[in-house]
Amino acid sequence: MELTCIDHSGVEPLYYQIQQQLFERIRLGELKAGDPLPSEQEISTRLGVSRMTARLAIKSLCEVGIVYSKQGKGSFVSGLKLEKNFRQVLSFSEEMAQSGRRPESRPLGFDIVPAEGEVALALSLKPQEKVIRLRRLRIADSVPLGIESSYIPEKLCPDLKATFDPRTSLYQTLSARYGIQIAIADEVVEAGLAKGEKARLLRIAKGSPVFIFTRISYVQQGQAVEYVKSTYRADRYKIVNRLVRVKHRFAVQEDAKSS
Amino acid sequence: MELTCIDHSGVEPLYYQIQQQLFERIRLGELKAGDPLPSEQEISTRLGVSRMTARLAIKSLCEVGIVYSKQGKGSFVSGLKLEKNFRQVLSFSEEMAQSGRRPESRPLGFDIVPAEGEVALALSLKPQEKVIRLRRLRIADSVPLGIESSYIPEKLCPDLKATFDPRTSLYQTLSARYGIQIAIADEVVEAGLAKGEKARLLRIAKGSPVFIFTRISYVQQGQAVEYVKSTYRADRYKIVNRLVRVKHRFAVQEDAKSS
DNA sequence: CTCATCTGGTTGTCTATACAAGATGGCGTA
DNA sequence: TACGCCATCTTGTATAGACAACCAGATGAG
Numbered sequence: 001m002e003l004t005c006i007d008h009s010g011v012e013p014l015y016y017q018i019q020q021q022l023f024e025r026i027r028l029g030e031l032k033a034g035d036p037l038p039s040e041q042e043i044s045t046r047l048g049v050s051r052m053t054a055r056l057a058i059k060s061l062c063e064v065g066i067v068y069s070k071q072g073k074g075s076f077v078s079g080l081k082l083e084k085n086f087r088q089v090l091s092f093s094e095e096m097a098q099s100g101r102r103p104e105s106r107p108l109g110f111d112i113v114p115a116e117g118e119v120a121l122a123l124s125l126k127p128q129e130k131v132i133r134l135r136r137l138r139i140a141d142s143v144p145l146g147i148e149s150s151y152i153p154e155k156l157c158p159d160l161k162a163t164f165d166p167r168t169s170l171y172q173t174l175s176a177r178y179g180i181q182i183a184i185a186d187e188v189v190e191a192g193l194a195k196g197e198k199a200r201l202l203r204i205a206k207g208s209p210v211f212i213f214t215r216i217s218y219v220q221q222g223q224a225v226e227y228v229k230s231t232y233r234a235d236r237y238k239i240v241n242r243l244v245r246v247k248h249r250f251a252v253q254e255d256a257k258s259s
Numbered sequence: 260m261e262l263t264c265i266d267h268s269g270v271e272p273l274y275y276q277i278q279q280q281l282f283e284r285i286r287l288g289e290l291k292a293g294d295p296l297p298s299e300q301e302i303s304t305r306l307g308v309s310r311m312t313a314r315l316a317i318k319s320l321c322e323v324g325i326v327y328s329k330q331g332k333g334s335f336v337s338g339l340k341l342e343k344n345f346r347q348v349l350s351f352s353e354e355m356a357q358s359g360r361r362p363e364s365r366p367l368g369f370d371i372v373p374a375e376g377e378v379a380l381a382l383s384l385k386p387q388e389k390v391i392r393l394r395r396l397r398i399a400d401s402v403p404l405g406i407e408s409s410y411i412p413e414k415l416c417p418d419l420k421a422t423f424d425p426r427t428s429l430y431q432t433l434s435a436r437y438g439i440q441i442a443i444a445d446e447v448v449e450a451g452l453a454k455g456e457k458a459r460l461l462r463i464a465k466g467s468p469v470f471i472f473t474r475i476s477y478v479q480q481g482q483a484v485e486y487v488k489s490t491y492r493a494d495r496y497k498i499v500n501r502l503v504r505v506k507h508r509f510a511v512q513e514d515a516k517s518s
Numbered sequence: 519c520t521c522a523t524c525t526g527g528t529t530g531t532c533t534a535t536a537c538a539a540g541a542t543g544g545c546g547t548a
Numbered sequence: 549t550a551c552g553c554c555a556t557c558t559t560g561t562a563t564a565g566a567c568a569a570c571c572a573g574a575t576g577a578g
Contacts, residue, residue: 017364041529074527188497298557308533312532332558
C-alpha cells in the first residue's frame with residue numbers, strides 16, 4: 001500500500017487521513033522499526049497538500065511515541081512495540097479486553113453515604129455532601145482479581161443509584177447518561193499484605209502480597225469525579241509502564257524547602 | 260506579569276519563549292485553574308508574532324496536560340496539579356531530588372559476566388556476550404530503600420568498569436562519556452514479599468511487602484541499553500502515576516484470537 | 519590519501535492569509 | 549415575550565512560501 005487517495009472533500013481533516021494511512025502502514029508491518037517515513041516534502045507533493053499539513057500528520061504520530069523525528073535526517077518508525085497502550089485510564093472491562101481475559105464483576109455493596117475524610121478531600125466535597133459508594137469484586141477468567149471501592153459525588157449523577165446495573169461499565173454509563181468523560185486520573189500505587197475479609201474475598205492466604213491503588217479521576221476541566229480505592233492480588237496482576245525521558249522543559253523545580 | 264518582551268533575535272525559538280512565559284504565569288498562580296489563556300489572536304497582536312506561532316506555544320502546553328483548548332471558546336488552565344512530573348525515566352538521584360530526600364548509594368558488586376537468560380533476551384545479546392553488572396543499595400535519608408541490579412552490554416561502554424565510580428549517577432556517565440541518552444523505558448511492577456538477604460540489606464522483617472521492578476531502557480532508536488531488576492521497600496516507597504484517557508484514535512485492536 | 523568545502527535533502531521555525539466550525543450574545547421580527 | 553438570525557469571538561484546518569539548522573555524501577585542493 002502506498003500513500004494514495006486523499007479525500008479533499010472535507011469530511012475528514014487531511015492531516016488526520018494522512019496520519020491514519022501512515023499508522024496503518026506501521027501497524028501492518030509495512031513500515032518496520034527504524035524505517036524512514038516519507039519526508040514531509042514527499043508527502044506534500046505526492047498527495048497535493050501543503051508541507052505544514054504533512055508535518056502535522058507526522059507530529060501527531062510522534063506524540064504517541066511510535067515515530068520520532070531528527071532534524072536534518074528524517075522521521076523514523078521507533079523500535080517500540082505498540083502492542084499495548086500505556087498510560088491509559090482504562091475501565092476494568094477495557095483492561096481485561098486488552099489482556100485477553102474474560103471480565104466479570106460481583107457487586108459487594110451499592111449505597112449512598114456522606115463523604116468523609118480522604119474521600120471528601122479527594123473529591124473536593126463538603127463533609128456532609130452525599131457520595132455514591134460502589135464496592136465490586138473484580139473477576140478475571142473466573143478468578144477473583146481485586147476489590148474496588150468507587151466513590152462518586154451524588155450531585156453529578158443524581159439517579160445513578162436507581163438506574164445503574166453494577167455489573168456493567170461505570171465509565172460507559174457516566175459518559176452516555178451524564179456526559180461525564182473522564183480525561184485524566186492520578187494514581188498512587190502501594191504494595192501491602194492481604195488480611196481478613198479482603199484475603200477471604202480474593203481467595204488468597206493472609207499475608208499474601210497485594211497492590212493497593214488509590215485513584216482520582218478528573219474530567220478535562222479538572223473537576224474530580226471519582227475516587228477509587230482498590231486491592232489487587234499481586235500473584236495475578238502486574239503493572240506495565242512505559243516511561244519517557246523528558247527533556248527538562250517543564251521540569252518543575254522543587255519547592256525550596258531545603259534552602 | 261504580563262506577556263511582554265519577546266526576543267526576536269533568534270537565540271531561542273519564539274514559540275518556546277511564549278510557552279515559557281505562559282507556563283511561568285501558571286506556575287506562579289497568576290493564571291489559576293479554569294482561567295482562560297490569552298487568545299491566539301491576542302498573543303499574536305500583542306507580541307507581534309503570527310497566530311500560528313502563538314498557537315504552537317499553546318499546543319505545546321496542551322500536550323503536557325496543564326492547558327486544554329475548546330474550539331469556539333478558548334484555551335484554559337486545567338485544574339491538574341503540576342507538582343510532579345509523572346511517568347518519567349529518572350535516575351535514583353533525580354527521583355530523590357524530586358521528593359526532597361538525600362540520596363546515597365552503596366555498591367554491592369560491580370563485575371563483568373556473560374549475559375544469560377532474561378538479561379540476554381532483554382538486551383538482545385547472544386548468550387556469550389559480556390555485560391557489566393552493577394548491584395547497588397539505594398539509600399534515602401540514611402534509610403535503605405531498595406536494591407538495584409543493572410546490566411549493561413559491555414560493548415556499549417568498554418571501559419566503564421575501570422572508570423566509573425559506582426556511587427555516582429550511571430545515566431549521567433552514559434550520557435556524558437558515551438553519548439548514550441536513554442529516551443524510553445518499559446517497566447513491569449510486581450508486588451512480593453521480602454526474604455533472606457534482601458530483607459536483611461533493606462533492614463525489614465522477612466515477609467514485609469516489597470515492590471519488584473523490572474526495567475528495560477532504550478535509546479530513541481529503540482536499542483536496549485540497560486536491564487534493571489530492583490527490589491524496593493513498600494513501606495517507604497510508592498508509585499505515583501498520571502494516566503490519560505485516550506480518544507481511541509490509536510487504539511490497537513486486540514488480535515482476533517476469539518474470532 | 520586526508521581534510522575542508524560545497525551541495526542537496528531533511529526537519530525546525532516563522533510569516534501571512536484564508537475559510538470552516540463551534541460558542542455566545544444581541545437584535546429584530548413574529 | 550419567544551424565537552430565529554446574525555455578528556463576532558474563539559479555535560481548527562489548510563495553503564504557500566521563506567529561511568535556519570543539521571546531516572550526509574560528493575567534490576575538490578593539498
